[in-house]
Amino acid sequence: MANKIVDVLIIGAGASGAAAAWSLADTGMHIMCMEQGGWMKQSDYPSNFRDWEVRGNKEMHASPNHRQRQADYPINDADSPISIVNFNAVGGSTILYAAHFPRFHPSDFRVKTLDGVADDWPIDYFQLEPFYQENDRIIGVSGLDGDPAYPDKKLPLPPIPMGRMGNVIGKGFNKLGWHWWPSDSAIISEAYAGRDKCINLSPCGSGCSQGAKSSADVTYWPLALRKGVALKTNCRVREITVNDQGMAAGVIYYDEEGNEQEQKAEIVILACNGVGTPRLLLNSTSSQFPDGLANRSGLVGKNLMLHPWNYMEGYFEEDMASYLGPRGCCVLSQQFYETDPERGFDRGYGIQITRGSPPVATAINGYTRGDIPWGQGHHEAFRKYFGANLGVGICVEDLPETRNCVTLDPELTDGDGIPAPKINYRISENSHKILAHARARSRELLEAAGAREIKDFGQLQYAGWHLLGTARMGTDPDNSVVNEWGRSHDVKNLFIVDGSIFVTSAAGNPTTTIQALALYIADTMKKNLANLFD
Amino acid sequence: MANDELIQTDHPLNEAQRNTLDCLLALIIPPSEDGKMPGAADVGFLEYLLHSEAEFLSPLTQVLDAIIDTAKTEYGKPFIGINRQEQENLVHSLRRSQEELFNQLTILVMTCYYQDDKVMTGIGLEARPPFPKGHQLETGDLSLLAPVKQRGEFWRKV
Numbered sequence: 001m002a003n004k005i006v007d008v009l010i011i012g013a014g015a016s017g018a019a020a021a022w023s024l025a026d027t028g029m030h031i032m033c034m035e036q037g038g039w040m041k042q043s044d045y046p047s048n049f050r051d052w053e054v055r056g057n058k059e060m061h062a063s064p065n066h067r068q069r070q071a072d073y074p075i076n077d078a079d080s081p082i083s084i085v086n087f088n089a090v091g092g093s094t095i096l097y098a099a100h101f102p103r104f105h106p107s108d109f110r111v112k113t114l115d116g117v118a119d120d121w122p123i124d125y126f127q128l129e130p131f132y133q134e135n136d137r138i139i140g141v142s143g144l145d146g147d148p149a150y151p152d153k154k155l156p157l158p159p160i161p162m163g164r165m166g167n168v169i170g171k172g173f174n175k176l177g178w179h180w181w182p183s184d185s186a187i188i189s190e191a192y193a194g195r196d197k198c199i200n201l202s203p204c205g206s207g208c209s210q211g212a213k214s215s216a217d218v219t220y221w222p223l224a225l226r227k228g229v230a231l232k233t234n235c236r237v238r239e240i241t242v243n244d245q246g247m248a249a250g251v252i253y254y255d256e257e258g259n260e261q262e263q264k265a266e267i268v269i270l271a272c273n274g275v276g277t278p279r280l281l282l283n284s285t286s287s288q289f290p291d292g293l294a295n296r297s298g299l300v301g302k303n304l305m306l307h308p309w310n311y312m313e314g315y316f317e318e319d320m321a322s323y324l325g326p327r328g329c330c331v332l333s334q335q336f337y338e339t340d341p342e343r344g345f346d347r348g349y350g351i352q353i354t355r356g357s358p359p360v361a362t363a364i365n366g367y368t369r370g371d372i373p374w375g376q377g378h379h380e381a382f383r384k385y386f387g388a389n390l391g392v393g394i395c396v397e398d399l400p401e402t403r404n405c406v407t408l409d410p411e412l413t414d415g416d417g418i419p420a421p422k423i424n425y426r427i428s429e430n431s432h433k434i435l436a437h438a439r440a441r442s443r444e445l446l447e448a449a450g451a452r453e454i455k456d457f458g459q460l461q462y463a464g465w466h467l468l469g470t471a472r473m474g475t476d477p478d479n480s481v482v483n484e485w486g487r488s489h490d491v492k493n494l495f496i497v498d499g500s501i502f503v504t505s506a507a508g509n510p511t512t513t514i515q516a517l518a519l520y521i522a523d524t525m526k527k528n529l530a531n532l533f534d
Numbered sequence: 535m536a537n538d539e540l541i542q543t544d545h546p547l548n549e550a551q552r553n554t555l556d557c558l559l560a561l562i563i564p565p566s567e568d569g570k571m572p573g574a575a576d577v578g579f580l581e582y583l584l585h586s587e588a589e590f591l592s593p594l595t596q597v598l599d600a601i602i603d604t605a606k607t608e609y610g611k612p613f614i615g616i617n618r619q620e621q622e623n624l625v626h627s628l629r630r631s632q633e634e635l636f637n638q639l640t641i642l643v644m645t646c647y648y649q650d651d652k653v654m655t656g657i658g659l660e661a662r663p664p665f666p667k668g669h670q671l672e673t674g675d676l677s678l679l680a681p682v683k684q685r686g687e688f689w690r691k692v
Contacts, residue, residue: 047664107690148687162674170678199668209665324669338690359648379566
């Protein structure tokens with residue numbers, strides 16, 4: 001059954017789809033967004049309940065393969081040392097993200113010119129800067145102005161409290177003479193835009209019951225809906241259809257009852273993340289696009305970048321009450337962000353200081369490590385570790401390689417019979433060198449801060465939060481999937497606004513850049529409405 | 535069949551299994567010597583298990599039966615009838631041969647234990663979910679950033 005044609009159909013209601021919908025609504029066009037999940041309820045999130053730690057690891061587990069909510073699709077990531085994590089709902093993966101919100105640096109857009117690796121982006125930092133700023137203003141970003149690692153930027157809200165652990169690790173950084181700064185956080189430290197401030201519930205990674213985390217469902221969506229955007233939830237798109245002229249004609253999707261439906265559109269915008277977007281394009285084959293839609297370059301699904309992530313913990317004599325506060329947002333360092341030829345690798349890494357563990361996790365992790373035993377020694381050992389740990393996370397800049405890719409699994413399907421994505425990913429030699437360097441520096445940092453004990457958990461498996469590069473942007477149609485403003489080279493009414501279009505990954509969490517890019521693309525579309533398909 | 539091997543219709547474990555479970559829980563987390571922390575036998579573990587992790591009831595029963603049988607074979611007594619040191623030796627020997635199962639059990643015991651009201655209070659927390667009251671967090675000393683500011687702007691120009 002075909003529904004009435006819309007002007008713009010956005011697929012995916014996460015970070016980028018929400019931002020694009022909000023911006024494009026200025027045009028007065030009939031805009032519809034389809035999302036395979038539904039609305040989340042703050043009253044259902046784990047931190048409303050006594051067993052919040054357990055719930056966070058089950059129904060709100062970061063991996064869709066573990067979580068298996070109805071809205072989720074399975075992902076075959078058996079051939080990757082990094083498992084893919086995401087969330088499918090209005091707000092997308094911002095429901096679960098840590099909200100650590102560092103911008104890219106100007107150098108991140110010019111890595112080929114500066115360091116001779118990967119490719120330059122077809123846009124630069126200063127083109128995106130006003131959209132970073134607009135995004136910060138819309139969603140509410142907290143941080144401290146004056147970070148010398150960046151060009152000047154002004155954030156709308158003061159920083160999230162560092163807590164006692166911030167003082168401890170700050171002194172360690174100072175002892176070594178390294179850069180550090182309170183994290184830019186997509187969490188409101190003061191009441192903002194009708195939302196109440198963060199009250200340090202701690203489990204940001206399983207949804208924010210307070211609504212203080214700036215997930216897309218509580219920021220962009222209320223605004224976009226008020227501007228007239230239609231949001232259809234629990235609709236899973238199977239494929240994008242094309243007309244005789246090779247233009248996108250609309251989509252075939254399954255509605256909430258599992259009925260096959262058709263939605264026609266003048267413009268289709270993909271916002272399904274770096275795994276969901278190539279999955280949908282590769283599943284949209286036709287006589288005109290036998291290898292998948294918008295894939296004449298052969299690059300759809302290629303160049304997957306995931307940010308290998310090392311994690312080390314330090315344990316201190318002092319009780320820092322480190323289990324309090326937004327888990328992923330405390331302090332970051334960009335001391336080793338840029339290429340230094342003496343280190344023996346290209347590009348670098350960011351250091352993200354994360355909070356300590358709550359009680360159940362302290363006990364279980366301590367037991368599993370062999371530090372918290374059975375018997376009478378249990379209580380003393382628990383006291384030694386609880387509130388006394390902090391984490392050093394390493395975000396490695398992952399360079400694009402065509403062998404790292406998303407394809408369609410030949411057997412595995414989701415609940416509607418749509419082929420699941422299959423991930424083939426290897427950590428590169430360069431990334432291994434970065435990890436080795438970063439491990440040594442993490443240890444040095446924790447020692448300088450006075451840690452009595454240090455544990456290296458190595459490169460984490462469930463760290464595939466940042467899904468980037470699988471439909472990259474560029475000016476050459478042979479070497480990129482979309483142009484410098486997100487339009488497909490092959491299908492002129494098809495746009496991509498999510499992390500797929502990243503040319504490189506930088507060494508930090510990408511959501512602020514994803515949203516700035518979505519706003520920039522929407523803005524460019526608005527400026528070019530008269531000749532959008534030329 | 536001895537009385538203690540009867541399973542009451544409203545209870546998933548027989549008396550011998552229940553007594554053995556209490557002893558086992560006390561070996562995993564005994565009450566603290568200062569009396570401030572309860573033991574794992576005092577936090578309603580079985581109720582927790584049945585409510586939240588019911589699929590582990592069968593493996594738990596296997597563990598308990600193995601303990602009971604070993605005590606009979608090695609000491610000719612029920613597990614609760616042997617002394618503490620003998621209990622520890624017996625259980626540790628079984629732990630070595632069934633490591634995975636005992637690890638799962640320990641994780642469940644600790645999960646239950648550290649959600650209990652008395653335990654939460656004992657470790658200095660309020661017995662409540664995080665929301666809606668939340669927590670106070672110290673701002674931190676931003677003056678520690680002085681040397682970072684002094685170093686000046688260092689982002690790479692393009």
